[in-house]
Amino acid sequence: MKMPIPDAGTIVKRSEIIxxxxxxxxxEGVIVDDSELRTFECDGLMAYKQLPMxxxxxxxxxxVSQVLKACHEMGVKIVxxxxxxxxxxxxxxxxxxxxxxxxxxxxVLDIDYENRCVVAQPGVTNRAITDAxxxxxxxxxxDPSSKIACTIGGNIAENAGGMHxxxxxxxxxxVLGVEMVLMDGEVIRLGGKHMDAGGLDLLGAVTGSEGLxxxxxxxxxxxxxxxxxAKALLVGFPSVEAGGKCVAKIIGxxxxxxxxxxxxxxxxxxxxxxxxxxxxxxVESLLVVELDGPEAEVEYLTERVRxxxxxxxxxxxxxxxxxxxxxxxxxxxxxxxxxxxRISPDYxxxxxxxxxxxxxxxxxxxxxxxxxxxxRVANVFHAGDGNLHPLILFDANVAGxxxxxxxxxxxxxxxxxxxxxxxxxxxxxxxxxxxxxGEMFTEDDLKQQQRLxxxxxxxxxxxxxxxxxxxxxxxxxxxxxxxxxxLPFPDxxxx
Amino acid sequence: MSDIFKPxxxxxxxxxxxxxVSGNGKVxxxxxxxxxxxxxxAQNADNVLDLSGLSGITLYEPEExxxxxxxGTPISEVQAALDEANQMLAFEPWxxxxxxxxxxxxxxxxxxxxxxxxxRPLAGSARDHMLGxxxxxxxxxxxKSGGRVVKNVTGFxxxxxxxxxxxxxxVMTDVSFKVLPKPEKARTVLLFGASDPGQAMRDAQNSPYExxxxxxxxxxxxxxxxxxxxxxxxxxxxxxxxEGPGPSVGVRCEAxxxxxxxxxxxxxLHTTNTVSLWQEIRDVSYFSGDRQLWRLSVAPTDGPAVSExxxxxxxxxxxxxxxxxAMETTDDANADQVRGLLKGGHATxxxxxxxxxTRVPVFQPQADGVAQLMKRVRAGFDPHNILxxxxx
Numbered sequence: 062m063k064m065p066i067p068d069a070g071t072i073v074k075r076s077e078i079i080x081x082x083x084x085x086x087x088x089e090g091v092i093v094d095d096s097e098l099r100t101f102e103c104d105g106l107m108a109y110k111q112l113p114m115x116x117x118x119x120x121x122x123x124x125v126s127q128v129l130k131a132c133h134e135m136g137v138k139i140v141x142x143x144x145x146x147x148x149x150x151x152x153x154x155x156x157x158x159x160x161x162x163x164x165x166x167x168x169v170l171d172i173d174y175e176n177r178c179v180v181a182q183p184g185v186t187n188r189a190i191t192d193a194x195x196x197x198x199x200x201x202x203x204d205p206s207s208k209i210a211c212t213i214g215g216n217i218a219e220n221a222g223g224m225h226x227x228x229x230x231x232x233x234x235x236v237l238g239v240e241m242v243l244m245d246g247e248v249i250r251l252g253g254k255h256m257d258a259g260g261l262d263l264l265g266a267v268t269g270s271e272g273l274x275x276x277x278x279x280x281x282x283x284x285x286x287x288x289x290x291a292k293a294l295l296v297g298f299p300s301v302e303a304g305g306k307c308v309a310k311i312i313g314x315x316x317x318x319x320x321x322x323x324x325x326x327x328x329x330x331x332x333x334x335x336x337x338x339x340x341x342x343x344v345e346s347l348l349v350v351e352l353d354g355p356e357a358e359v360e361y362l363t364e365r366v367r368x369x370x371x372x373x374x375x376x377x378x379x380x381x382x383x384x385x386x387x388x389x390x391x392x393x394x395x396x397x398x399x400x401x402x403r404i405s406p407d408y409x410x411x412x413x414x415x416x417x418x419x420x421x422x423x424x425x426x427x428x429x430x431x432x433x434x435x436x437r438v439a440n441v442f443h444a445g446d447g448n449l450h451p452l453i454l455f456d457a458n459v460a461g462x463x464x465x466x467x468x469x470x471x472x473x474x475x476x477x478x479x480x481x482x483x484x485x486x487x488x489x490x491x492x493x494x495x496x497x498x499g500e501m502f503t504e505d506d507l508k509q510q511q512r513l514x515x516x517x518x519x520x521x522x523x524x525x526x527x528x529x530x531x532x533x534x535x536x537x538x539x540x541x542x543x544x545x546x547x548l549p550f551p552d553x554x555x556x
Numbered sequence: 557m558s559d560i561f562k563p564x565x566x567x568x569x570x571x572x573x574x575x576x577v578s579g580n581g582k583v584x585x586x587x588x589x590x591x592x593x594x595x596x597x598a599q600n601a602d603n604v605l606d607l608s609g610l611s612g613i614t615l616y617e618p619e620e621x622x623x624x625x626x627x628g629t630p631i632s633e634v635q636a637a638l639d640e641a642n643q644m645l646a647f648e649p650w651x652x653x654x655x656x657x658x659x660x661x662x663x664x665x666x667x668x669x670x671x672x673x674x675x676r677p678l679a680g681s682a683r684d685h686m687l688g689x690x691x692x693x694x695x696x697x698x699x700k701s702g703g704r705v706v707k708n709v710t711g712f713x714x715x716x717x718x719x720x721x722x723x724x725x726x727v728m729t730d731v732s733f734k735v736l737p738k739p740e741k742a743r744t745v746l747l748f749g750a751s752d753p754g755q756a757m758r759d760a761q762n763s764p765y766e767x768x769x770x771x772x773x774x775x776x777x778x779x780x781x782x783x784x785x786x787x788x789x790x791x792x793x794x795x796x797x798x799e800g801p802g803p804s805v806g807v808r809c810e811a812x813x814x815x816x817x818x819x820x821x822x823x824x825l826h827t828t829n830t831v832s833l834w835q836e837i838r839d840v841s842y843f844s845g846d847r848q849l850w851r852l853s854v855a856p857t858d859g860p861a862v863s864e865x866x867x868x869x870x871x872x873x874x875x876x877x878x879x880x881x882a883m884e885t886t887d888d889a890n891a892d893q894v895r896g897l898l899k900g901g902h903a904t905x906x907x908x909x910x911x912x913x914t915r916v917p918v919f920q921p922q923a924d925g926v927a928q929l930m931k932r933v934r935a936g937f938d939p940h941n942i943l944x945x946x947x948x
Contacts, residue, residue, distance in 0.1 A: 175758050176855045176877075198764070220709045231707065233716070234684050249925045254855035256877060257672070257681055258720065259902025259920030260948060261930050265683055265716025269709045286764040313619040315642070315737030354766060355811070358804030414705040416620050447620075448707045486707035494710075501710060502700075509699040510712045512936030516929060528711065541577065541695055541939065551571035554609070556560040 062109060062492055065526045067157035071137055075114060078137055078159065082117050085127040090165075092116040101142065101160055105207070106150040106493055108409075108463060113140065113154035120165045122240065122248060122278040129276065130246025132159055138522045139244070141272040143184065143215030146207040148410055149491030151219065151271045151527055158525075161276060163214050169193045170279070176254045177284055178237055183214020183277045187221075190282065199284040202229035205487070206395065214277045220269030222487030224320040224351075224394075227445035229285065231487070233268040240279035241267065244518040254281060266513060271489050272524040274517040288353035291319060292363055293390040296370045297344030297377030301325060304346035305420040306373045308444045311350070312417075314369065316362055319353040322394050323444035325424070328401070328452070329393075331439055335400035338393030339386075341377045348444065349394055351387075397441045397452070405437070405454035409466050413477030414486035417447045426476055427451060434469040436462075448486035449477065475500050490528045498530055507531075512538050560604040566690070566698065566729050572605055573727065574696040576942045583942050586723035588628055588662030591652040592669050596722050596918050596947040598910035607664055610729055613637055615704070622687065622704050624732040627664030634663060638735060646736040647685050648673030654839035655849065655907055664728045670720030673838040674769035674797070674873050677761065683719035685734045691718065691726035694938025704732045717933070723944045725937035739768075739799035744825040744833060745812045749791030754860035754876050756819040760796040761856065761875035763815055765808040769797035769834055770875040777842045777871045783833045785823060794819075797834060837873060840906075843882040848889045848908045852879040854901035862897045885909075891916040919948050 071078075082091045092098060093115055103110045119125045132139055138158035145152050154160050166182035169189070173179070174197055179190055187208040190201040204223035205211055211221065216232045217239065229235070238252030251264040258264060267274050298304040304323055311318065324332070329347050333340040340347055348370075352362045363380055370378055381387035393400070401408050415423055424440065431438045437454040451473055455466040474484050478500045485494055498507060507529060514521070515535035525532055561584075563569045576582040585601035587593070589608060607628040615624035618641040625634060631649075638644055649671040653659045667689075672681040688702025701714035718725060750756045753772040761770045771794070778786050778793040786793050796816070798808045813822045825833060836842065843849055847868075854862055859876030867890075868883030883890065889908050902920035905913065922930060 173855075173857075174762065175857045177762055220713070222707055222709075226707065230680065230684065231709075233713065234680050243925075243929070247925050249929065250923070251926065253900040255853045255901035256676060256874065257670070257683070257853055257902075259853070259904070260922055260926075261725075261933060262670075262683055262716045262720055263926070263929065263933070265713055265719070266933075268716070269713050273712075286762055288766075289764050309619045312621065312737075315740065317736070354800075355764075355804055355807050357807040358801055361801050361803045414703075414707045416617070416622075416705060418617070418620060443707065446707045447705050481703075482705055483703045483708045483710045485710045486705075487709055489709050490711065498711065501703075505697050506699045506701065507711070509693060509697070509937070510701070510714060513712050513714065513717070513933060516932035516936050538936075539939065549575070551561065551568065551575045553568040553572055554562045554564060556562065 064155065064492070067155065071157040072114065074135065078135060079115055081131045082115060082128060082159065085131065086117050086119050086124050090118045090120065092118070101145070101154060101162070104145040104150060104152040105148045106153065106491065109150050109153050109492060111154045111156060113160040114157055116160045116162055118162045118165050122242065125161065125242045125276055125278055126246045126248055128161060129242055129244055133245045133520070133522065136520070136522070138525055140524055141218070141276045143212035143218070144186070144210050146211040147215060147219055147489060147491065148412070149485070149489040149493040151489050151491035151524070153492055155526060163212065166214070166278065173254065174199065178254055178281050179284055180279065180281045181213055183280055184212050187211050187213055187216055194284050198287050200287050201235070201282055201284050203232050203235055206398065213280050213282065217268050217277055217280060218270065218272050219489045222448065224322060224443065227321060227443070228317050228319050233265060235283045236264065236268055236280065237283055238281035239264060239267065239277050241275040241277045243275050244520070244523050252281065271491060271528050273514055273528060274523065290356045290359050291351055291353040291387060292359050293381045293387045294350045294363065294366055295339065295377065295379045295390055296348040296350065296375050297341045298346045299344065299374065299376050301346045301424050302421045303374050304348055305417070307348060307370050307375065309417060310369045310373060311366055312445065314365070316365060318350050318445065320351040321445035322349045323347065323442040324394065325440040327437065327439035328397065328441050331400040331404045332393035332397060335403050336392045336396055338389055339379065340393055344377055349390055394441065401439050401452045401454065406456045406458065408455065409453040409470050411449065411451045411453065411470050411473050412485050412488040413474050413482055414446070414448045415477050415480050415482035419480040423449070423476060423480060427473060430469055430472050434465055436466055436469055447482065471497060492527055495528060496530050508533060508538055558602045558604065560606050562606045562609045564609045566692070569692045569727055569729055570696065570698060573692050573694065573942070576603070577696045577940055583945050586727050586944050588665035589630070589660045591658045591661040592656060592665055594656040594907055595669060598913045599944065599947060601945070605727065607727070608662065614730065618643055621735055622732060623735050624704060624730060625663045626730055627662060627728045629663045631661045631663065631666060642738050643735045644738045645685065646675060646679040647682050648675040648838055649682065650839045654841040654844045657844070663731050667719050667731050667733070668721060668723045668728065674771060674834055677874050677877070678766065678768045683716050686715050686719045686731060687734055688715055688732040689718055689728045690730040691728045693726040694940065694943045702732065706734060722947050724948050725934060725943070727943065741802045741805045742797060742799045742827055742830045743805050743809050744830045745796045745798065745809055745816065746785060746823045746825060747794040747816045747819055748789045748821045748823065750794045750819040752819065753792060753794050756794050756816055757872065757875040758856055759815060760812060763812065765798065765811055766800070767796050768799045769795070771795045771837050772872040774871060777869060780842050781833065781836060783825065783829045785825060785829065786833060795833060797830060840880050842871065843869065843880060847882040848885050848912070849906045850881040850894055850903055851906045852881060852898070852901065852903045853877060854879065854898060858899055858901070865897050866894070888912065888916050895920065
């Protein structure tokens with residue numbers, strides 16, 4: 062993984078930069094000592110580490126604006142950071158960049174039940190939004206596994222997903238508005254408590270832009286009323302194919318469960334060893350299906366899912382009898398990562414999406430790759446929407462294994478693209494999948510994306526080295542290749 | 557001398573755009589069937605790029621809940637295919653009949669204008685259902701974004717940007733979008749002469765009963781409904797739609813009747829009438845004709861107060877968050893007054909004469925910083941302003 066070569070001219074100016082930042086954010090808000098900077102050296106993608114040049118922790122939108130303005134004037138790069146839980150290295154520091162941490166933006170500003178929304182600062186955690194409204198029976202739907210720690214600002218930057226996205230949508234479907242600061246310090250507002258954009262949908266473009274377009278300083282998200290009841294089913298199958306068929310039949314019959322997760326034998330074993338969730342060990346694949354809504358609906362759909370499961374040859378079915386049991390069923394799946402951490406010194410989390418019916422083919426070929434690389438792989442899978450999380454097990458202390466695991470991972474993602482899927486379903490591109498973008502996009506596709514960046518950040522100072530394998534200069538991107546007056550009248554049917 | 561180009565493949569779309577890019581001041585009006593030509597600033601482009609030759613559903617996998625179609629595919633063809641598999645476009649796009657007097661429309665036009673109906677608060681908008689596209693930019697380059705899967709964060713989400721861009725950024729040639737199963741059953745709880753319709757709508761919207769439409773028709777509008785339960789009451793009618801599996805719909809309707817009975821008398825509509833009523837609400841049939849028509853998107857709590865100051869006829873959708881407002885014709889459609897009432901949100905002039913649509917901005921003018929940003933974004937796609945120039 063190559064990061065852009067740090068700019069020596071910037072590093073030389075470090076003390077000047079620190080001075081300017083201190084004039085904006087007083088006291089402990091500017092972090093410069095190596096021992097303290099260490100805390101920020103990586104995000105959830107821990108294979109890559111880099112000490113930031115400086116970390117600044119502003120507390121107000123005005124401070125963020127001034128920090129960006131100052132850095133813009135000095136030509137200094139910026140790396141935005143929420144809680145640093147991202148899995149693709151989007152918040153990986155750069156040696157010549159100021160990391161702007163939003164941790165102090167931690168207040169819920171407005172809870173508006175009548176309009177079903179919450180206005181919060183970006184450093185508020187995902188879970189804290191639900192905590193703030195659950196007494197009134199509301200919740201915030203997108204639920205990434207890191208919800209206790211990850212921030213809502215980071216969720217928007219990454220367009221975070223989670224188990225309940227199948228029915229309730231990703232972050233992008235649940236954000237109503239943002240206030241954000243552009244690289245030149247300008248503060249803009251997009252959206253609000255109303256729905257849809259009045260012009261171009263910039264809010265949609267900003268969501269999932271991985272910190273390359275601006276720094277979000279306030280968010281408005283939609284909250285939903287908690288469903289009356291929820292039940293979970295555990296359904297085991299003698300083959301992965303049967304599990305896949307069950308998923309297709311459930312959705313094909315018009316049922317959209319609140320969540321539908323699948324895991325393979327290796328993952329089931331690891332989870333059940335970590336926490337007793339009642340998972341059967343003698344099945345090849347296991348589904349956790351959650352149905353939510355009014356009690357009558359949940360009862361009715363539970364029976365239909367049971368019938369479908371039996372019709373495709375399930376060998377194990379359990380329906381949660383009460384809330385405690387429902388939670389127990391989820392415990393294993395929720396602890397997928399630590400469980401796998403228990404059976405292997407290290408693991409890489411992959412995140413591709415495929416058309417669901419390609420699952421058996423992809424799993425078969427993944428097993429072939431596993432044999433080829435001589436590395437084990439455990440699979441957890443947001444089955445309803447085709448989002449795969451293969452966990453590649455390896456030992457970083459064995460020379461060459463990390464490289465081997467990465468190569469294996471890249472092959473898996475290429476396979477996802479080959480069968481009609483995409484490189485990332487919810488974790489983002491960051492640095493992790495940056496160099497694979499060419500697998501999915503042509504040079505022209507990528508250039509058009511970068512022209513969007515140019516509109517927000519013409520000097521390419523925000524989070525460079527992320528998402529795009531090559532960052533072109535905006536002047537070059539703006540050039541047109543069609544020369545004046547050279548093309549004849551087009552040869553097209555006309556009337 | 558104006559030409560209508562009717563390309564039959566992507567290459568010809570590219571040629572037409574490159575030709576326009578290479579000439580001084582040549583512009584193209586991008587069009588499907590022209591069914592929504594009345595939306596946006598009036599065009600006086602010298603050439604038309606007619607996409608109706610790019611037609612056909614290229615991929616439909618009902619179990620994967622996905623369809624891909626060429627941009628010029630008639631909506632009726634998509635609808636027929638979906639009906640056969642008992643599926644639907646869940647964002648419930650309106651048919652242009654009630655607004656512009658012309659039926660039809662194409663897939664490209666549907667997503668380019670981000671048409672969205674009553675199910676919006678529950679199911680999302682066109683922008684939430686569009687998964688990916690292929691296009692030719694106003695620079696004369698073929699590009700794509702997104703994909704055919706629902707969960708996708710690979711690169712910037714240009715798909716969102718394209719939805720609702722009115723063909724001003726690029727010419728889409730193919731669109732992939734999400735489709736969903738039709739609900740087993742649909743019913744509507746009606747509330748007559750509600751004492752506080754705004755609050756009643758929000759109570760229904762914010763209940764746990766997963767309502768799929770919450771509208772309020774003032775008495776004068778309700779009287780024009782084709783559903784006699786609605787037109788015959790002589791009072792305002794609040795309508796709450798419930799969809800889903802049979803047993804669930806029954807239980808939820810009952811709960812909603814309990815919830816709303818404090819506001820006035822309640823009644824229930826069965827399937828056929830439910831379909832008719834929501835089609836009227838969706839297609840703005842009550843305001844067909846040629847009165848000037850506004851569409852206001854606001855916070856639901858702002859809806860009732862805003863509506864009180866509107867001189868004309870209106871009704872609410874989206875639990876008060878959407879106001880359809882018809883008024884007698886004036887030179888500027890009272891644009892400043894209408895927009896002056898908003899504390900947030902946006903107002904779109906959905907119908908007015910060409911002259912009026914040239915004089916006043918059809919889409920909500922943006923704050924300065926955002927307007928500049930949009931201009932820069934647009935320049936990245938169509939630097940010479942050759943695609944539907946000025947339409948937004």
